[in-house]
Amino acid sequence: MKITEFGLDVFSLAGRNAIVTGGNTGLGQAFSLALAQAGANLFVPSLTPEDGTTRALIEGVGRRMEFMEADLTMSGMPERVINECVARLGSVDILVNSAGICLLDEVADFDRDKWDPMVAVNLTAAFELSHHASKHMRRQGHGKIINIASLFSFLGGQWSPAYAATKAGIVGFTKAYCDELGQYNIQVNAIAPGYFATAITETTRSNPEADQRITQHIPADRWGDPADLMGATVFLASPASNYVNGHVLVVDGGYLVR
Numbered sequence: 001m002k003i004t005e006f007g008l009d010v011f012s013l014a015g016r017n018a019i020v021t022g023g024n025t026g027l028g029q030a031f032s033l034a035l036a037q038a039g040a041n042l043f044v045p046s047l048t049p050e051d052g053t054t055r056a057l058i059e060g061v062g063r064r065m066e067f068m069e070a071d072l073t074m075s076g077m078p079e080r081v082i083n084e085c086v087a088r089l090g091s092v093d094i095l096v097n098s099a100g101i102c103l104l105d106e107v108a109d110f111d112r113d114k115w116d117p118m119v120a121v122n123l124t125a126a127f128e129l130s131h132h133a134s135k136h137m138r139r140q141g142h143g144k145i146i147n148i149a150s151l152f153s154f155l156g157g158q159w160s161p162a163y164a165a166t167k168a169g170i171v172g173f174t175k176a177y178c179d180e181l182g183q184y185n186i187q188v189n190a191i192a193p194g195y196f197a198t199a200i201t202e203t204t205r206s207n208p209e210a211d212q213r214i215t216q217h218i219p220a221d222r223w224g225d226p227a228d229l230m231g232a233t234v235f236l237a238s239p240a241s242n243y244v245n246g247h248v249l250v251v252d253g254g255y256l257v258r
Protein backbone atom coordinates (compact mmCIF):
# COMPACT_ATOMS: atom_id res chain seq x y z
CA MET A 1 0.00 0.00 0.00
CA LYS A 2 1.25 3.50 -0.88
CA ILE A 3 1.23 6.07 1.94
CA THR A 4 -1.31 8.12 -0.01
CA GLU A 5 -3.70 5.15 0.09
CA PHE A 6 -3.70 4.98 3.89
CA GLY A 7 -7.00 5.76 5.60
CA LEU A 8 -8.76 4.88 8.83
CA ASP A 9 -10.64 2.11 7.03
CA VAL A 10 -7.55 -0.06 7.75
CA PHE A 11 -9.09 -0.46 11.21
CA SER A 12 -12.36 -1.76 9.75
CA LEU A 13 -13.37 -5.38 10.35
CA ALA A 14 -16.41 -5.23 8.06
CA GLY A 15 -17.20 -8.68 6.68
CA ARG A 16 -14.86 -10.45 9.11
CA ASN A 17 -15.87 -13.29 11.44
CA ALA A 18 -14.28 -13.59 14.86
CA ILE A 19 -14.18 -16.17 17.62
CA VAL A 20 -13.68 -14.91 21.17
CA THR A 21 -13.38 -17.68 23.75
CA GLY A 22 -14.77 -16.70 27.14
CA GLY A 23 -16.54 -13.88 25.30
CA ASN A 24 -19.54 -14.06 27.62
CA THR A 25 -17.74 -12.46 30.59
CA GLY A 26 -15.06 -10.03 31.71
CA LEU A 27 -12.35 -9.08 29.27
CA GLY A 28 -13.72 -11.48 26.65
CA GLN A 29 -16.91 -9.44 26.52
CA ALA A 30 -14.91 -6.25 25.89
CA PHE A 31 -12.86 -7.99 23.16
CA SER A 32 -16.13 -9.16 21.54
CA LEU A 33 -17.78 -5.74 21.61
CA ALA A 34 -14.63 -4.04 20.27
CA LEU A 35 -14.52 -6.41 17.29
CA ALA A 36 -18.27 -5.99 16.67
CA GLN A 37 -18.04 -2.20 16.79
CA ALA A 38 -15.31 -2.41 14.15
CA GLY A 39 -17.63 -4.48 11.94
CA ALA A 40 -17.04 -8.17 12.74
CA ASN A 41 -19.63 -10.85 13.43
CA LEU A 42 -18.96 -12.91 16.56
CA PHE A 43 -18.85 -16.59 17.45
CA VAL A 44 -18.74 -17.02 21.22
CA PRO A 45 -18.01 -20.44 22.71
CA SER A 46 -18.71 -20.46 26.43
CA LEU A 47 -18.33 -22.82 29.37
CA THR A 48 -21.52 -21.46 30.92
CA PRO A 49 -24.98 -21.19 29.34
CA GLU A 50 -25.77 -18.04 27.41
CA ASP A 51 -27.12 -15.22 29.61
CA GLY A 52 -27.82 -12.81 26.76
CA THR A 53 -25.57 -9.95 27.89
CA THR A 54 -22.91 -10.31 25.20
CA ARG A 55 -25.59 -10.92 22.54
CA ALA A 56 -27.36 -7.69 23.54
CA LEU A 57 -24.09 -5.77 23.13
CA ILE A 58 -23.18 -7.34 19.79
CA GLU A 59 -26.65 -7.09 18.27
CA GLY A 60 -26.94 -3.58 19.72
CA VAL A 61 -24.23 -2.42 17.31
CA GLY A 62 -25.86 -4.25 14.42
CA ARG A 63 -23.64 -7.33 14.24
CA ARG A 64 -24.50 -11.01 14.31
CA MET A 65 -23.58 -13.29 17.21
CA GLU A 66 -23.53 -17.08 17.30
CA PHE A 67 -23.23 -18.89 20.63
CA MET A 68 -22.02 -22.40 21.49
CA GLU A 69 -21.77 -23.95 24.93
CA ALA A 70 -18.35 -25.60 25.04
CA ASP A 71 -15.85 -26.82 27.61
CA LEU A 72 -12.66 -26.17 25.63
CA THR A 73 -10.75 -28.78 27.64
CA MET A 74 -12.93 -31.62 26.33
CA SER A 75 -11.27 -33.87 23.78
CA GLY A 76 -12.09 -32.71 20.23
CA MET A 77 -13.96 -29.58 21.40
CA PRO A 78 -11.55 -26.94 20.00
CA GLU A 79 -11.82 -28.49 16.52
CA ARG A 80 -15.63 -28.61 16.84
CA VAL A 81 -15.69 -24.93 17.83
CA ILE A 82 -13.68 -23.89 14.76
CA ASN A 83 -15.76 -26.05 12.42
CA GLU A 84 -19.01 -24.79 13.94
CA CYS A 85 -17.93 -21.16 13.45
CA VAL A 86 -17.08 -21.82 9.81
CA ALA A 87 -20.38 -23.68 9.30
CA ARG A 88 -22.50 -20.93 10.85
CA LEU A 89 -20.66 -17.74 9.81
CA GLY A 90 -18.74 -18.91 6.73
CA SER A 91 -15.16 -18.33 7.91
CA VAL A 92 -12.88 -17.75 10.86
CA ASP A 93 -10.84 -14.61 10.20
CA ILE A 94 -9.96 -13.65 13.78
CA LEU A 95 -9.40 -15.86 16.83
CA VAL A 96 -9.06 -14.34 20.30
CA ASN A 97 -7.98 -16.91 22.88
CA SER A 98 -9.33 -15.27 26.03
CA ALA A 99 -10.71 -18.19 28.09
CA GLY A 100 -8.55 -18.66 31.15
CA ILE A 101 -8.56 -19.64 34.79
CA CYS A 102 -6.36 -18.80 37.75
CA LEU A 103 -6.07 -21.13 40.75
CA LEU A 104 -3.89 -19.85 43.59
CA ASP A 105 -2.02 -21.73 46.32
CA GLU A 106 1.29 -21.85 48.13
CA VAL A 107 4.04 -23.75 46.35
CA ALA A 108 3.94 -26.42 49.07
CA ASP A 109 0.26 -27.11 48.36
CA PHE A 110 0.20 -26.45 44.62
CA ASP A 111 -0.33 -29.91 43.14
CA ARG A 112 -1.37 -31.48 39.83
CA ASP A 113 -5.05 -31.00 40.74
CA LYS A 114 -4.48 -27.27 40.23
CA TRP A 115 -1.69 -27.40 37.63
CA ASP A 116 -3.41 -29.67 35.10
CA PRO A 117 -6.71 -27.77 34.60
CA MET A 118 -4.83 -24.50 34.22
CA VAL A 119 -2.55 -25.91 31.54
CA ALA A 120 -5.61 -27.42 29.84
CA VAL A 121 -7.55 -24.13 29.60
CA ASN A 122 -4.86 -21.44 29.46
CA LEU A 123 -2.42 -23.18 27.13
CA THR A 124 -3.64 -26.39 25.50
CA ALA A 125 -7.07 -25.07 24.48
CA ALA A 126 -5.49 -21.93 22.98
CA PHE A 127 -2.99 -24.08 21.09
CA GLU A 128 -5.62 -26.49 19.74
CA LEU A 129 -7.97 -23.69 18.66
CA SER A 130 -5.10 -21.90 16.90
CA HIS A 131 -4.00 -25.16 15.29
CA HIS A 132 -7.41 -25.79 13.73
CA ALA A 133 -8.17 -22.13 12.94
CA SER A 134 -4.85 -21.70 11.16
CA LYS A 135 -5.79 -24.40 8.62
CA HIS A 136 -8.79 -22.31 7.52
CA MET A 137 -6.74 -19.10 7.65
CA ARG A 138 -4.06 -20.59 5.41
CA ARG A 139 -6.67 -21.64 2.85
CA GLN A 140 -8.31 -18.18 2.81
CA GLY A 141 -4.96 -16.36 2.69
CA HIS A 142 -5.34 -14.23 5.80
CA GLY A 143 -5.92 -14.51 9.55
CA LYS A 144 -5.38 -12.92 12.94
CA ILE A 145 -4.73 -14.85 16.13
CA ILE A 146 -4.67 -12.84 19.36
CA ASN A 147 -3.60 -14.68 22.48
CA ILE A 148 -4.22 -13.25 25.93
CA ALA A 149 -1.01 -13.21 27.95
CA SER A 150 -0.51 -11.43 31.29
CA LEU A 151 2.03 -9.52 33.36
CA PHE A 152 2.77 -13.00 34.72
CA SER A 153 4.19 -13.83 31.27
CA PHE A 154 7.16 -11.69 32.41
CA LEU A 155 7.02 -11.67 36.20
CA GLY A 156 6.89 -14.24 38.92
CA GLY A 157 3.88 -14.29 41.16
CA GLN A 158 3.35 -15.78 44.59
CA TRP A 159 0.76 -18.59 44.73
CA SER A 160 0.52 -18.71 40.94
CA PRO A 161 3.14 -21.10 39.51
CA ALA A 162 0.78 -22.58 36.92
CA TYR A 163 -0.65 -19.20 35.92
CA ALA A 164 2.86 -17.80 35.36
CA ALA A 165 3.93 -20.94 33.49
CA THR A 166 0.91 -20.96 31.19
CA LYS A 167 1.09 -17.23 30.48
CA ALA A 168 4.82 -17.42 29.70
CA GLY A 169 3.98 -20.41 27.53
CA ILE A 170 1.40 -18.35 25.63
CA VAL A 171 4.13 -15.89 24.66
CA GLY A 172 6.43 -18.66 23.42
CA PHE A 173 3.65 -20.25 21.43
CA THR A 174 2.66 -16.84 19.98
CA LYS A 175 6.19 -16.31 18.67
CA ALA A 176 6.56 -19.84 17.28
CA TYR A 177 3.23 -19.62 15.44
CA CYS A 178 4.11 -16.16 14.08
CA ASP A 179 7.43 -17.42 12.80
CA GLU A 180 5.82 -20.16 10.74
CA LEU A 181 2.51 -18.58 9.73
CA GLY A 182 3.71 -15.09 8.77
CA GLN A 183 4.42 -16.30 5.23
CA TYR A 184 0.69 -17.10 4.82
CA ASN A 185 -0.42 -13.59 5.82
CA ILE A 186 -1.48 -14.79 9.26
CA GLN A 187 -0.47 -12.53 12.15
CA VAL A 188 -0.16 -14.04 15.61
CA ASN A 189 0.17 -11.56 18.45
CA ALA A 190 -0.68 -11.34 22.14
CA ILE A 191 -2.15 -8.76 24.47
CA ALA A 192 -0.79 -8.74 28.01
CA PRO A 193 -3.36 -7.00 30.22
CA GLY A 194 -2.25 -5.58 33.55
CA TYR A 195 -4.67 -5.64 36.49
CA PHE A 196 -8.32 -5.48 35.44
CA ALA A 197 -11.41 -5.77 37.61
CA THR A 198 -13.05 -9.03 36.50
CA ALA A 199 -14.06 -12.32 38.14
CA ILE A 200 -10.54 -13.74 37.78
CA THR A 201 -9.06 -10.98 40.02
CA GLU A 202 -11.87 -11.00 42.58
CA THR A 203 -9.82 -12.74 45.30
CA THR A 204 -7.00 -10.20 44.96
CA ARG A 205 -9.32 -7.19 44.84
CA SER A 206 -11.23 -8.32 47.92
CA ASN A 207 -7.98 -8.13 49.93
CA PRO A 208 -7.59 -4.39 50.78
CA GLU A 209 -3.82 -4.70 51.37
CA ALA A 210 -3.26 -6.38 47.99
CA ASP A 211 -5.60 -3.96 46.24
CA GLN A 212 -3.70 -0.96 47.62
CA ARG A 213 -0.26 -2.48 46.91
CA ILE A 214 -1.21 -3.10 43.28
CA THR A 215 -2.79 0.32 42.73
CA GLN A 216 0.31 2.04 44.15
CA HIS A 217 2.45 0.14 41.64
CA ILE A 218 0.49 1.40 38.60
CA PRO A 219 1.66 4.74 37.14
CA ALA A 220 -1.89 5.35 35.87
CA ASP A 221 -2.92 5.10 39.57
CA ARG A 222 -5.91 2.84 38.89
CA TRP A 223 -6.85 -0.67 37.88
CA GLY A 224 -7.66 -1.18 34.22
CA ASP A 225 -11.17 -0.99 32.87
CA PRO A 226 -12.00 -3.64 30.21
CA ALA A 227 -12.67 -0.74 27.80
CA ASP A 228 -8.95 0.13 28.05
CA LEU A 229 -8.24 -3.03 25.98
CA MET A 230 -10.65 -2.38 23.14
CA GLY A 231 -8.39 -0.21 20.97
CA ALA A 232 -5.52 -2.71 21.16
CA THR A 233 -7.92 -5.51 20.19
CA VAL A 234 -9.19 -3.75 17.08
CA PHE A 235 -5.64 -2.79 16.09
CA LEU A 236 -4.34 -6.36 16.32
CA ALA A 237 -7.42 -7.80 14.57
CA SER A 238 -7.39 -5.35 11.66
CA PRO A 239 -5.28 -4.75 8.54
CA ALA A 240 -3.72 -1.80 10.44
CA SER A 241 -1.43 -4.37 12.10
CA ASN A 242 -0.61 -6.50 9.05
CA TYR A 243 3.14 -5.99 9.57
CA VAL A 244 2.97 -6.52 13.35
CA ASN A 245 3.70 -10.16 14.07
CA GLY A 246 4.83 -12.06 17.16
CA HIS A 247 4.37 -8.99 19.36
CA VAL A 248 3.13 -8.92 22.95
CA LEU A 249 1.24 -5.65 23.45
CA VAL A 250 1.26 -4.79 27.14
CA VAL A 251 -1.78 -2.79 28.30
CA ASP A 252 -1.09 -2.23 31.98
CA GLY A 253 -1.25 1.48 32.82
CA GLY A 254 2.56 1.33 33.05
CA TYR A 255 2.81 -1.37 35.77
CA LEU A 256 5.87 -3.04 34.22
CA VAL A 257 8.04 0.09 34.18
CA ARG A 258 7.77 0.77 37.91
Ligand SMILES: NC(=O)c1ccc[n+]([C@@H]2O[C@H](COP(=O)([O-])OP(=O)(O)OC[C@H]3O[C@@H](n4cnc5c(N)ncnc54)[C@H](O)[C@@H]3O)[C@@H](O)[C@H]2O)c1
Pocket: 021, 022, 023, 024, 025, 026, 027, 028, 045, 046, 047, 048, 070, 071, 072, 073, 097, 098, 099, 100, 101, 121, 148, 149, 150, 151, 192, 193, 194, 195, 196, 197, 198, 199, 200, 201
Ligand atom coordinates in the same frame (compact mmCIF):
# COMPACT_ATOMS: atom_id res chain seq x y z
N1 LIG B 1 -8.56 -9.65 34.61
C1 LIG B 1 -7.26 -9.45 34.59
O1 LIG B 1 -6.72 -8.63 35.35
C2 LIG B 1 -6.39 -10.21 33.62
C3 LIG B 1 -5.04 -9.83 33.51
C4 LIG B 1 -4.23 -10.50 32.62
C5 LIG B 1 -4.75 -11.52 31.85
N2 LIG B 1 -6.05 -11.87 31.98
C6 LIG B 1 -6.53 -12.95 31.12
O2 LIG B 1 -7.67 -12.51 30.40
C7 LIG B 1 -8.46 -13.64 30.05
C8 LIG B 1 -9.92 -13.36 30.41
O3 LIG B 1 -10.02 -13.31 31.83
P1 LIG B 1 -11.11 -12.37 32.56
O4 LIG B 1 -10.36 -11.40 33.35
O5 LIG B 1 -12.10 -11.90 31.58
O6 LIG B 1 -11.75 -13.40 33.59
P2 LIG B 1 -13.16 -14.16 33.54
O7 LIG B 1 -13.09 -15.14 34.65
O8 LIG B 1 -14.28 -13.18 33.51
O9 LIG B 1 -13.15 -14.88 32.13
C9 LIG B 1 -12.61 -16.15 31.91
C10 LIG B 1 -13.48 -16.86 30.90
O10 LIG B 1 -12.89 -18.12 30.58
C11 LIG B 1 -13.95 -19.06 30.49
N3 LIG B 1 -13.47 -20.43 30.70
C12 LIG B 1 -12.82 -20.94 31.78
N4 LIG B 1 -12.62 -22.26 31.63
C13 LIG B 1 -13.14 -22.59 30.42
C14 LIG B 1 -13.27 -23.82 29.71
N5 LIG B 1 -12.82 -24.99 30.21
N6 LIG B 1 -13.88 -23.81 28.50
C15 LIG B 1 -14.38 -22.65 27.99
N7 LIG B 1 -14.29 -21.45 28.61
C16 LIG B 1 -13.68 -21.44 29.83
C17 LIG B 1 -14.91 -18.64 31.59
O11 LIG B 1 -16.20 -19.22 31.40
C18 LIG B 1 -14.89 -17.13 31.43
O12 LIG B 1 -15.84 -16.74 30.46
C19 LIG B 1 -7.85 -14.84 30.78
O13 LIG B 1 -7.03 -15.56 29.88
C20 LIG B 1 -7.01 -14.19 31.85
O14 LIG B 1 -5.94 -15.01 32.25
C21 LIG B 1 -6.90 -11.24 32.84
